[in-house]
Amino acid sequence: MYFNDPQSHAWDALVEAAWQGWEHAHAPYSKFHVGAALLRAGGGIVAGCNVENAAYPSSLCAERTAICAAVAQGMKPGELSALVVVTEAPTLTPPCGACRQVLAEFADDLPILLVNRHHRTLHSLADLLPHAFTVRNLNG
Numbered sequence: 001m002y003f004n005d006p007q008s009h010a011w012d013a014l015v016e017a018a019w020q021g022w023e024h025a026h027a028p029y030s031k032f033h034v035g036a037a038l039l040r041a042g043g044g045i046v047a048g049c050n051v052e053n054a055a056y057p058s059s060l061c062a063e064r065t066a067i068c069a070a071v072a073q074g075m076k077p078g079e080l081s082a083l084v085v086v087t088e089a090p091t092l093t094p095p096c097g098a099c100r101q102v103l104a105e106f107a108d109d110l111p112i113l114l115v116n117r118h119h120r121t122l123h124s125l126a127d128l129l130p131h132a133f134t135v136r137n138l139n140g
């Protein structure tokens with residue numbers, strides 16, 4: 001699979017799953033709908049969407065709902081292989097800082113494809129969150 005190429009068909013199923021997640025976004029406050037989909041090492045795809053709350057800080061980003069769903073299905077650290085984030089915003093939507101930190105718990109590095117209706121750009125978690133704090137810091 002060619003996750004180093006943003007145009008590769010390797011991304012197709014993940015992009016489709018991320019748009020399916022986007023359909024389910026619960027974002028009545030920001031009206032900013034976000035979908036995400038991640039690829040597990042075994043090949044499984046897990047979607048997420050942002051889930052907002054009337055108590056605003058209780059809201060969750062799409063990237064983290066995808067991670068939580070995957071962990072609930074058994075995903076372990078090191079088993080996260082790729083991530084797609086989709087919005088209809090003209091400017092592509094990168095994971096927020098908190099989501100970068102949560103992603104770093106499950107992958108040392110990770111190809112991250114940002115997608116809207118017209119464009120896509122490919123990034124890596126290591127570029128988005130250099131010098132991440134991880135379990136290695138806790139252990140010495």
Ligand SMILES: O=c1ccn([C@H]2C[C@H](O)[C@@H](CO)O2)c(=O)[nH]1
Nearest residue numbers: 030032034050061062094095096
């Ligand atoms: O990468 C991002 C950025 C923002 N949001 C959500 C949080 C909130 O519900 C809305 C506006 O910030 O978008 C995500 O889900 N992922």
